[in-house]
Amino acid sequence: MVHSVNSSGGPPNPSVHVALRLARDHHLPTEGVLLQQLKVSAIEKVKHGDNFSSGLVALYSLAIAASCNNPANVSYKEDRIDLIEILQEKLTEEIKHIVNTTFPLTNYYQVSLDVLTLCVLERELPQDSVQILCEAAMKDKFKYGKEFSVDTGAVAALALRCVKGKPNTQCTFSALHKVLNQILHQVKDDGIIGNIYSTGLAIQALSANSDLVPSVQWNKTKSMYRLLSAIREGSFSNPQAASQITPSLECRTYLDVRELNCTADRSNLTVTTTSPPPTTQAVPITVEYNIVDGLTHSFNDAVNVSVLAGSPLIRVLEKARDLYPDRFSFNVTSTQWGPLLTTVRNLTASTENRTYWQLLSGTEPLGQGIGDYKPKDEERIVANYTQY
Ligand code: B12
Structure with missing residues (x-):
């Protein structure tokens, strides 16, 4: 994460800042640089x-507050913005959209982040927002397709925990009970909760609500060790992924942002330079790439391409496009997770219509995107245009 601040050149990552702040050891010069980048970037946006x-406004606010700065008063040169007011307005829009259409403007992961942030920073929550989040939990709305999203449930459980006990929040009792049970249902024998990338957030949710989690139902140590072994296997080389497990590994949660004592920080983190992985002879592999319009069935096209072993999936897409530009053209949007595949041929993902390009290996959805996933020889990768 520290290296990503100094080398990325892309937009600053608020989730990385929150993670660096919640860690016990600090590299204060890097945290200072990132804080400044976040302020400038928020003002520019x-x-x-x-x-x-x-x-995203919620994450920026949480990040700035985690450095003991006031997100309601972010200034750079002669510009000044109030991120809290903006967040309250954005959450009000989300609530209105839910009331009118039954879906948030973005998704329930973000609505939960919004409620969590305003609550942690002890700011006023828009009317009905807690009620709406409770209802969403009770009506099983934390889903993409048919699957319960552990990530979404985890952030919602942190938000509900934070607001629990405040006036007019009686609904949180049953909502928390429901969401925590859904998360506990996703605990696997090896300690993973949901998948490896939701495990960090789930640990936060279960730890913050430990009084409501029967100890026989979850072995925290096992989940923590599973994360540590996944780090060694290289699953967390993406700084965004690393940022979502760090709080749990430091035995903290996003709720602890309000308790940080910045004056006590010491710059005691030794930053090691990572040596490049040993160069193995790169051999070519063959990957079948299949693009399918799963909604209106306007096309179903496949091609075999050859890439070097260890290449990220995006190389396969590029090769296919180079071979047949008309059939395999594509576009991506950069996000904190890396490139998100948004368009293939003439079909573009849309938040409004809740369509997206789902990635699969055969019939199994991939756990990573085109920038991180490394296909194997003879693997069949499917990009399927579908709805969530
Ligand atoms: C909501 C969501 C989605 C929605 C996003 C659209 C929407 N309007 O809601 C949909 C259903 C489209 C989606 C798709 C995918 N997702 Co998703 N998604 C999430 C979730 C639950 C919340 C994201 C969010 O709103 N963050 C908060 C905002 C403020 O941050 P943001 O950076 O602006 O958010 C944007 C990006 O995160 C982007 N996005 C969402 N998912 C992914 C995945 C990848 C690989 C990339 C590059 C970007 C991306 O969409 C967000 C909204 O615009 C996260 C959970 C998490 N722990 O982060 C998983 C998560 C990020 N997704 C994940 C995955 C694997 C995918 C898919 C690859 C699944 C698949 N097999 O097809 C696809 C992307 C394929 C592609 N086309 O490139 C993983 C990523 C793990 C990793 N190491 O890369 C996560 C962590 C879930 C998990 N635990 O497995 N996703």
Whole structure:
């Protein structure tokens, strides 16, 4: 995460800042640089009217507060913005959208982040927001397709925990009970909760609600060790992925942002330079790439391409496009997780219509995106245009 701040050149990552702040050891010069980048970037986004989704505003606010700065008063040169007011407005829009259409403007992961942030920072929550989040939990809305999203449930459980006990929040008792049970249902024998990338957030949710989690139902040590072994296997080389497990590994949760004592920090983190992985002879592999319009069935096209072993999936897409530009053209959007596949041929993902390009290996959904997933020889990768 520290290296990503100094080398990325891309937009600053608020989730990485929260993680660095919640860690016990610090590299204060890097945290200072990232804090400044976040402030400038927030101001630029507001000034230029760039896309600034509610959850992203929440993460920026949480990050700035985690450095003991006031997100309601972010300034750079002669510009000044109030991120809390913006967050309250964005959450109000999400609530209105849910009331009108039954779906949030973005998704329930972000609505939960919004409620969590306003609560942790002890700011006023828009009317009905807690009630709406409770209802969503009770009506099983934390889903993409048919699957319960552990990540979403985990952030919702943190938000509900935070607001529990405040006036007019009686609904949180049954909502928490429901969501925690759904998360506990996803605990696997090896300690993974959901998948490896939701495990960190799930540990936070279960730890923050430990009084409601029967100890026979979850072995925290096992989940923590599973994360540590996954780090050694290289599953967390993406800084965004690393940022979502760090709080749990430091035995903290996002709720602890309100308790940070910045004056006590010491810059005691020794940053080691990672040596490049040993160079193995790169051999070519063959990957079948299949693009399917799963909604209106306007096309179903496949091609075999050859890439070097260890290449990320995006190389396969590029090869296919180079071979047949008309059939395999594609576009991506950069996100904190890496490139998100948004368009293939003439079909573009849309939040409004809740369509996206799902990635699969055969019939199994991939656990990573095109920037991180490394296909194997003879693997069949499917990009399927579908709805969530
Ligand atoms: C909501 C969500 C989605 C939605 C996003 C659209 C929407 N309007 O809601 C949909 C259903 C489209 C989606 C798709 C996918 N997702 Co998703 N998603 C999430 C979730 C639950 C919340 C994201 C969010 O809103 N974050 C908060 C906002 C403020 O941050 P943001 O960076 O602006 O959010 C955007 C990006 O995160 C982007 N996004 C969402 N998922 C993914 C996945 C990848 C690989 C990339 C590059 C970007 C991306 O969409 C967000 C909204 O615009 C996260 C959970 C998590 N722990 O982060 C998983 C998560 C990020 N997704 C994941 C995965 C694997 C995918 C898919 C690859 C699944 C698949 N097999 O097809 C696809 C992406 C395929 C592609 N086309 O490239 C993994 C990523 C793990 C990793 N190491 O890479 C996560 C962590 C879930 C998990 N535990 O497995 N996702």
